[in-house]
Amino acid sequence: MTLSLAISLLSLQMSILPSCAAEPASPQAIVKALTDAKAVREGQKFSAKLNGETIIISTWDNDEKLTNEQCKVEAILISKTLVDNFPDHLCYETLFYSPLNRTSYRKVIVQQALLHTFEKGGIGEEQMLNTLNVIKGTGPSETAGAGGTPSYMGIVLKTGPFAERRKDLLDGIKGLGDQGVGVTPFIQAFKAMEDQVDRDDASVVDSALLRLERSVKEQYDALSDARNRQDSPSFRDANRVTGSNSQQVTTVKAARADGKVNRWALGFFPLPERKILENPSGFWAESINAYKAKTHSTNPQNLYFAALWFASVLETNGRAHEAQRFKEMSRSFQ
Known part of the structure; x- marks a missing residue:
């Protein structure tokens, strides 16, 4: 034609x-x-x-x-x-x-x-x-x-309970992605929740929604806190480029360029891809120990998302067998 x-x-x-x-x-x-x-x-x-x-x-x-x-x-x-x-x-x-x-x-x-x-x-x-x-x-x-059903990253919202809350939550996840936050574990958890919608068990969906809504809110709060710290005079003074601290600034730039860093899974605790790929088990133990020492707690929800992040990084880089271990680990934290 x-x-x-x-x-x-x-x-x-x-x-x-x-x-x-x-x-x-x-x-x-x-x-x-x-x-x-x-x-x-x-x-x-x-x-x-x-x-x-x-x-x-x-x-x-x-x-x-x-x-x-x-x-x-x-x-x-x-x-x-x-x-x-x-x-x-x-x-x-x-x-x-x-x-x-x-x-x-x-x-x-x-x-x-x-x-x-x-x-x-x-x-x-x-x-x-x-x-x-x-x-x-x-x-x-x-x-x-077709017909304009809201979706993001391959998720099409299903008809069912709490449709408006689920839409708002998906918009919130998209907002995090737009700000450079790694959202793969959020997306995986959201898809798992959507699978429950077909089973007509509103209480299960509500419980999953509450957990994920809380995690998304915590991430937005963490981003806000980070921006407030960066806007503070002490932070700007510490990162001003002068002759004496130019080496420090160079090091920071190198770290930022050293693979994608996901900072939300353990409450704005850094989990860079490079370290995960170098030694998954060792870096997991190191991160969890540091997290416990810093927060004096072991929030199962944070551990759940951290394990999903490790699995996602490994799977993306062709290491599905190792990723499976962290997927199984994540289930133990639910």
Whole structure:
């Protein structure tokens, strides 16, 4: 199907839809407009968000064989619908997430002015397609199920008890991820909780929610405390670059670059990937002993998430056999 024919068919579909007054743009209104106009493929999972005059559409579970040219055509069809329904927005971004890598996407940006020029015959189909670029990028896969069901990192919320609380909790986890916090153990715990939703046992879901809500809140509190310490005059004085302490600053930078560091599992206690990979058992014992000495407690919930973090690091680096030991250990702390 040519681009001109695709747009003609889309325009015909739009013309036979019931006419109604244009409503202000919102993620829900955008999802409804694209669904009603059949501007996305049937069953396609997608989400919408606003950023000033730009509307951003994220699509998920795309055909891995989708070519760059097909991405351009789909982005144009989506943008055409958005122009017709939300003309106050001048730019439309469509992200096509890879089905093989949830953090990899291709992005096509379509300007409203370009669509108007094409529709008036100012440029042809080939020229329009050549004008558009396919931009590769990476970032968290923030998606939605068909019809706009909220989701994050592959989690689609299920219908069931405490739906609003579960949505707020997922938003909170996403917020931590946006601030650079490693959220893999949170995601694993959330998925385990979602599995309980199908069993219609509200008390079990409520208990799991309370535990995870408490952990997320503790992490936000830890981040806030850390920022307050960094903003204090004593912290700034200690880290000011002068001749006498330049070596200290260099050391701090090297530590920050030394692998991804997860600081929340043991109450803002550092658990860098490098040390986990060097000696999982030894570093676990060292960390737990230091944690006990510092807090004078052994909070099972913190130990549970710490064990999940060790398992995640090992599994990501191709050491599934060692990861299994820490997964089993995490269950003993539940």
